[in-house]
Amino acid sequence: MRGRMGLLHLRINGDDVEVAAPSHWTLLEVLRYRLGLTGSKQGCDKGDCGACTVLLDGKPVLSCLTLARTVEGRAVTTIEGLMPAHVAAGGKGADPVQDAFDRCGALQCGFCQSGIMLSARALLDRNPNPSDEDVRAALAGNLCRCTGYTQIYQAVELAIAEATGKRPTPRSWESAEPRGSP
Amino acid sequence: MAARDRHGKDAPWGEFAIVGKPQRKVDGLAKATGAAIYADDIALPGMLHAKTLRSPHAHARIVSIDASKALALPGVHAVITGKDLPVKYGVIPWTPDENALAVDKVRFIGDPVAAVAAVDEDTANEALKRIQVEYELLHAYLDPRESLTRHDPAIHEGRKEGNVSKNVLLEFGAVDQALATSDVIVEDEYTFHGTTHAAIEPHCAVAQYSADCVLTVWSATQITHYVHRALARVLELPPHKIRVVQPCLGGAFGGKSDPFSLEFCVAKLAMKTGRPVKMLYTREEVFYCHRGRHPMQLRYRTGASQDGKLQGVDARVLIDGGSYSSFGLVTTYYAGQLLTGPYAFPTYRFDSTRVFTNKPPCGPKRGHGSVQPRFAFEVQLDQLAEKLALDPIEIRRRNFVGEHTTTVNGQRITSNGFLACLDQVERASDWKTRHGKLPFGRGLGVAGSMYISGTNYPVYPNQMPQAGIQLKVDRSGLVLAFTGGNDIGQGSNSVVQYIVAEELGLALDQVRVVAADTDLCPVDLGAYSSRVTFMVGNATIDACRKLRTELVEALAAHWKIDAKRVRLIHGEALDLEDSTHHLPIVEVFHLAEERFDTLGATGSYNTPELGGPYRGGTIGASPAYSFTAHVAEVTVDVETGRVRCEKVWIAHDCGRALNPMLVAGQMEGSAYMGVAEALMEEHTVNRFGLHRGPSLLDYRIPTSVDTPELAALIVESLDPEGPYGSKEAGEGPLHPSIPAISNAIFDAVGIRLKHLPFTPGKVLAALAELRAHSGEPTLAGEAR
Numbered sequence: 033m034r035g036r037m038g039l040l041h042l043r044i045n046g047d048d049v050e051v052a053a054p055s056h057w058t059l060l061e062v063l064r065y066r067l068g069l070t071g072s073k074q075g076c077d078k079g080d081c082g083a084c085t086v087l088l089d090g091k092p093v094l095s096c097l098t099l100a101r102t103v104e105g106r107a108v109t110t111i112e113g114l115m116p117a118h119v120a121a122g123g124k125g126a127d128p129v130q131d132a133f134d135r136c137g138a139l140q141c142g143f144c145q146s147g148i149m150l151s152a153r154a155l156l157d158r159n160p161n162p163s164d165e166d167v168r169a170a171l172a173g174n175l176c177r178c179t180g181y182t183q184i185y186q187a188v189e190l191a192i193a194e195a196t197g198k199r200p201t202p203r204s205w206e207s208a209e210p211r212g213s214p
Numbered sequence: 215m216a217a218r219d220r221h222g223k224d225a226p227w228g229e230f231a232i233v234g235k236p237q238r239k240v241d242g243l244a245k246a247t248g249a250a251i252y253a254d255d256i257a258l259p260g261m262l263h264a265k266t267l268r269s270p271h272a273h274a275r276i277v278s279i280d281a282s283k284a285l286a287l288p289g290v291h292a293v294i295t296g297k298d299l300p301v302k303y304g305v306i307p308w309t310p311d312e313n314a315l316a317v318d319k320v321r322f323i324g325d326p327v328a329a330v331a332a333v334d335e336d337t338a339n340e341a342l343k344r345i346q347v348e349y350e351l352l353h354a355y356l357d358p359r360e361s362l363t364r365h366d367p368a369i370h371e372g373r374k375e376g377n378v379s380k381n382v383l384l385e386f387g388a389v390d391q392a393l394a395t396s397d398v399i400v401e402d403e404y405t406f407h408g409t410t411h412a413a414i415e416p417h418c419a420v421a422q423y424s425a426d427c428v429l430t431v432w433s434a435t436q437i438t439h440y441v442h443r444a445l446a447r448v449l450e451l452p453p454h455k456i457r458v459v460q461p462c463l464g465g466a467f468g469g470k471s472d473p474f475s476l477e478f479c480v481a482k483l484a485m486k487t488g489r490p491v492k493m494l495y496t497r498e499e500v501f502y503c504h505r506g507r508h509p510m511q512l513r514y515r516t517g518a519s520q521d522g523k524l525q526g527v528d529a530r531v532l533i534d535g536g537s538y539s540s541f542g543l544v545t546t547y548y549a550g551q552l553l554t555g556p557y558a559f560p561t562y563r564f565d566s567t568r569v570f571t572n573k574p575p576c577g578p579k580r581g582h583g584s585v586q587p588r589f590a591f592e593v594q595l596d597q598l599a600e601k602l603a604l605d606p607i608e609i610r611r612r613n614f615v616g617e618h619t620t621t622v623n624g625q626r627i628t629s630n631g632f633l634a635c636l637d638q639v640e641r642a643s644d645w646k647t648r649h650g651k652l653p654f655g656r657g658l659g660v661a662g663s664m665y666i667s668g669t670n671y672p673v674y675p676n677q678m679p680q681a682g683i684q685l686k687v688d689r690s691g692l693v694l695a696f697t698g699g700n701d702i703g704q705g706s707n708s709v710v711q712y713i714v715a716e717e718l719g720l721a722l723d724q725v726r727v728v729a730a731d732t733d734l735c736p737v738d739l740g741a742y743s744s745r746v747t748f749m750v751g752n753a754t755i756d757a758c759r760k761l762r763t764e765l766v767e768a769l770a771a772h773w774k775i776d777a778k779r780v781r782l783i784h785g786e787a788l789d790l791e792d793s794t795h796h797l798p799i800v801e802v803f804h805l806a807e808e809r810f811d812t813l814g815a816t817g818s819y820n821t822p823e824l825g826g827p828y829r830g831g832t833i834g835a836s837p838a839y840s841f842t843a844h845v846a847e848v849t850v851d852v853e854t855g856r857v858r859c860e861k862v863w864i865a866h867d868c869g870r871a872l873n874p875m876l877v878a879g880q881m882e883g884s885a886y887m888g889v890a891e892a893l894m895e896e897h898t899v900n901r902f903g904l905h906r907g908p909s910l911l912d913y914r915i916p917t918s919v920d921t922p923e924l925a926a927l928i929v930e931s932l933d934p935e936g937p938y939g940s941k942e943a944g945e946g947p948l949h950p951s952i953p954a955i956s957n958a959i960f961d962a963v964g965i966r967l968k969h970l971p972f973t974p975g976k977v978l979a980a981l982a983e984l985r986a987h988s989g990e991p992t993l994a995g996e997a998r
Contacts, residue, residue: 070255071248075414080910111248134242137875141703142245143464180886204925
C-alpha cells in the first residue's frame with residue numbers, strides 16, 4: 033500500500049534536507065521514520081497529547097496533524113536541534129530549557145517532554161520574561177502524565193530566572209522547617 | 215533475614231555526600247535532548263510492521279477465520295491466529311487464562327484475534343480488512359452483579375466458580391460482637407468507577423530472531439523478567455534462547471505490568487518471517503487492552519466508641535475484573551488486606567469478590583487494589599467524625615496504629631510517620647482556622663493512607679533473591695552497575711547511581727547504569743508494588759559494601775595505615791589523619807585490581823519472612839509501609855455543579871528521601887492522578903461493551919490548566935530495613951487525594967459524594983436532595 037511518493041525540501045534544525053515520503057505522511061512520520069529524528073514522540077496520533085510538538089518557523093505545531101507536504105520549504109526545529117543551536121551560539125551543552133528540566137526533576141518518563149520543552153523554548157524566544165499565566169497558557173496543549181506539571185513549571189521558572197536574573201520561588205519541600213518527624 | 219539485607223539508616227562514611235540532596239537523574243539529559251531511545255524509536259534493517267485484528271463483539275465464539283485474502287496481498291509476509299500461539303499464560307501462575315490471540319472465543323471488544331506482518335503499517339492495516347472472521351454471538355456480561363449469579367454461558371469455560379474470578383473472605387476478631395457493642399455505627403455504600411493509566415507512550419514491541427535461534431524482544435514493559443518467563447512458556451522456547459530488553463519507557467503506572475499480546479505476536483511473526491518485526495498499538499488499542507483500575511462497589515460498616523476509637527470494620531466489596539484474570543487474585547486480596555493502617559482496627563472482616571465481565575480486562579494501576587477501599591473508608595471515617603462531632607484530623611490521630619507494631623491482619627509495621635504527616639498538612643493548610651469556617655462553596659478535606667514498599671511474596675514462588683545487582687569496575691575510573699530493575703520514569707536507575715556513588719565515594723559521573731536487559735543484568739522482579747527503591751537499593755548497598763572493603767583494604771595496605779583512616783568521597787581517596795595522603799579514586803581501583811584480581815561485586819536483597827499465619831497472609835505483607843496524609847481544598851459552583859480542586863497539600867512518609875526532588879515529583883504526580891480520578895476521568899463502556907471514548911480527548915486527563923496547585927511535604931521516619939532508611943514514594947501518595955476531595959466537598963457545601971467520579975450532575979443531584987431533606991429552599995450562594 034505504498035502511497036504516491038513525493039519529494040520534500042525542508043530545513044530541519046538548520047540544515048536543508050531533501051526527503052522522499054508517501055504524500056499522505058505527516059511531518060511526524062517523516063521526522064521519525066525517514067530522518068531518524070525520533071525525539072519527537074507519537075502519543076496519540078490525533079492531536080490530543082502534544083508529545084509530537086515541533087517548531088515550524090519558530091512556532092509550536094502538532095507534527096502528527098501536519099501533512100509533511102504542506103510545510104515544503106519551511107524551517108522545522110525538533111528537540112534534537114536545541115543543543116546544537118545553543119552550542120553554535122557559543123553555549124555549552126544542552127539548551128538552558130533542557131538543562132533546567134533536568135535540574136528540576138521535570139523529566140520523569142520524559143516521553144511528553146520534548147514537546148513541552150519546545151513549547152517552552154518557543155515561549156521564551158517570543159517573550160524572555162513571561163508571567164506564570166503566560167507559561168500555563170503556553171503549556172496547556174501538552175499533556176504530561178507523570179509530574180502533575182509542578183516540576184515543569186519550576187523548570188521553566190528556573191530557565192526564566194537564569195536568563196533574567198530573577199530569583200525562583202522556593203519549592204514546597206525545601207522549606208526552612210526541618211523535614212521529618214517533630 | 216540475612217545480614218546482607220539490613221544495612222542501617224546511616225551514611226556509609228558518617229555523612230551523606232550525595233543522598234538527601236536534589237541531584238540530576240542518570241538519564242535526565244538523554245531524555246532532555248531527545249537522545250533517549252524508546253521502543254518505537256528502534257528501527258532494524260528489513261523490519262516488518264505488524265498490526266492486530268480485534269474482536270468487534272463483547273462475547274462470541276469464533277466459528278472460522280479465513281486469512282487467505284490477507285496473505286495474498288502484496289507486501290504481507292505472515293498472518294497468525296490463536297492456532298499459532300495456543301499456550302495460555304497469565305502474570306499470576308495460578309490463573310493462566312489468556313491467549314496472545316483468541317482461541318475459540320473472544321471476551322471483550324478489542325480482544326486480539328489475528329496479527330499481520332507486512333512491509334509497512336498501511337499494508338498491514340489493509341490486510342486486516344481482508345481477514346474474514348465468522349462469529350457466533352454469546353450473551354455479554356456487562357454488569358458485575360449479573361456475573362455473581364449467572365454462569366451460563368461462562369466467560370471462561372471449565373471453572374467450578376463460573377464467572378466468579380476470585381473470592382476472599384477473611385475475619386480477624388469478633389467483628390459482629392464489636393459492632394453490636396459500639397456506641398455509633400456508620401454504614402454506607404460507595405462506588406469506584408473504572409480508570410486507566412493513560413501513559414503517554416503507547417505499548418510497543420520489536421522482535422528479532424537470529425540465525426542461531428536467539429529471540430530478542432524489546433518491549434515497553436515495566437517487568438522484563440515476567441515477559442521473559444511468559445515468552446518462554448507461550449513460544450515453547452528454552453528461556454536461555456530469549457533476551458528481553460526494556461528500552462527507555464514512556465510511563466507505565468501499572469499499565470505495562472502484564473505480558474501483552476503484542477510481545478508474543480512480534481516474536482512469533484519474527485520467527486515465522488526471519489525478519490525483525492515491530493508492533494505499535496494505537497492510542498485506541500491502548501484503551502481496549504488497558505489493565506486499569508478495577509471498578510468496585512464497596513459497602514462498609516464501621517463501629518466506634520463515643521471517643522471516636524474504631525471498634526470494628528465490616529467490608530463487602532464487589533470487583534469488576536473485566537474479561538481476564540491478570541493480577542486479579544492479588545487485587546482481590548489487596549482490596550481488604552491493605553486497609554489495616556494507618557488506623558488500628560481491633561476487629562475486621564472483609565469479603566471481596568472479583569467477577570469476570572465482557573469488558574476490557576482490569577489489572578494494577580498505581581495503588582493497586584487499595585485506592586478504591588481507601589476512598590470508601592476515608593469518607594466513612596469522615597462520616598463517623600461528623601456523627602461524633604470530632605475534628606476529622608483528630609479522629610485520625612486517635613486511631614493511629616503506631617510504629618513497630620502488628621496490624622489486626624498480621625502485617626508487621628516498622629517505621630510510621632503518619633502523625634507527622636497529619637501535623638504537616640494541618641499546619642500547611644491552616645486547617646485549624648479554616649476547616650468548617652470557609653465561605654459556603656469552599657472547603658477543606660483530609661484523608662490518610664498507607665502502602666507497601668514491595669511485597670515479600672514473589673509472583674511465582676521461589677527462594678531466590680527478589681533483587682540482584684552486579685558491579686563492574688573499570689580501570690578508567692568508571693563503575694558500571696547492572697540491574698534488572700525497570701526504570702519507568704520514577705528514577706530507579708538514578709537511585710542505583712546515587713547509592714553506588716555514595717558507597718564508593720565516587721562522583722556521579724563515574725557511575726553509569728545498565729538496566730532491564732535479561733542478557734546483561736541479574737534478575738530483578740520489576741517495577742511493581744513500589745518495590746524498586748527498597749529492594750534494588752538494598753541490593754546495591756550489599757554489592758557496594760563488598761567492593762568497598764576491597765578498595766579500602768588495598769589503599770590502607772598501600773599507605774600502610776589502618777583501614778579506619780580511609781575515606782572515599784567525590785572521586786578522591788583521603789587519609790583522615792594525614793592530609794598529604796590523597797589519591798584519585800581511579801588509582802585506588804588500580805591498587806585493588808593488583809591486589810585482588812579483576813574487580814567486581816554482586817549484591818542481592820530478599821525480604822524477611824512476613825505475614826499472618828493464614829492462607830493469603832503473605833499477600834500485602836511488606837518489609838515496610840509508607841504513610842500519607844492529604845488536605846485538599848475545593849471550590850464548588852452550586853449553579854453548575856462543577857467542583858474545582860484548588861490545592862492539595864501532600865505529606866508523605868518515605869522513610870528517607872534519597873533525592874527529595876524525585877520524591878516530591880512522585881508525590882505531586884500521584885496526587886495529580888488521584889485528583890483526575892476524583893473529578894475528570896472515567897473508563898466506561900456502552901450497552902454493547904464498546905468503550906465510550908478511547909482517546910486522550912474523550913478520556914479527560916488533566917492539562918496543566920486543570921491541575922491544582924500541589925505542595926509536597928516530605929516526612930522522613932527512617933525505616934530500620936530500607937536502604938539508608940528509605941521506603942516507597944511512587945504509589946502511596948495517590949490514595950488520599952480522592953477521599954480528601956469528597957470530604958472537602960462536604961466541608962464546602964454539606965453533601966457527601968460516595969460515587970465516583972464527582973461530576974457536575976452528581977453534585978447538583980446531591981445538592982437538590984440536601985435541600986429536599988432540609989425542607990428549605992436553599993439557594994445557591996446562600997451562607998452556611
